[in-house]
Amino acid sequence: NAGVTQTPKFRVLKTGQSMTLLCAQDMNHEYMYWYRQDPGMGLRLIHYSVGEGTTAKGEVPDGYNVSRLKKQNFLLGLESAAPSQTSVYFCASSYWLATGYEQYFGPGTRLTVT
């Protein structure tokens, strides 16, 4: 199993450009998440999905959109990139268990907006 994979690994954008980050998981997980991590800080939840065709806002959703057309994929879009969106983006997936949910994280995408 590949687990959680993210594409691309690195990207540099100019202010105002758009891009889509792709997250894929092969564990048949219902739940998927997008986080951002700024230098020296913890992870903050951007958007999440509890199943195919569903999405919901997390802690810091402004400036981002997401889609979950297939169960195994979760896309994060930036319509008009801003320097404040320079960060490392992590995708995660999980089952929902009675004891909470063990999240599996991807390796991250390092995005720089100039």
Add this chain to the structure above:
Amino acid sequence: DAKTTQPNSMESNEEEPVHLPCNHSTISGTDYIHWYRQLPSQGPEYVIHGLTSNVNNRMASLAIAEDRKSSTLILHRATLRDAAVYYCILRDVVANAGKSTFGDGTTLTVKP
């Protein structure tokens, strides 16, 4: 939301035990205590979780206070590979997945 408080940083010597504390004084009855760690330049990885009783797995042990207002992650013999940021998180299984926040964690340095 119930929050956790962790020291910013801790140091340990290689092959010695490490006790990483976490305070969660506003924990609710439906909150599980989860620990993740993040190695340099990697995504976080799950370590352990528990509700009321102490828990052990191949990576670590979790000791939970009787009043559940604090917990301690125990690495029995620290290795250089254990140098990472450790996050203590409360997961409410009644609330939805949007309550999925990581704090700033504890940066563990392991000295040879």
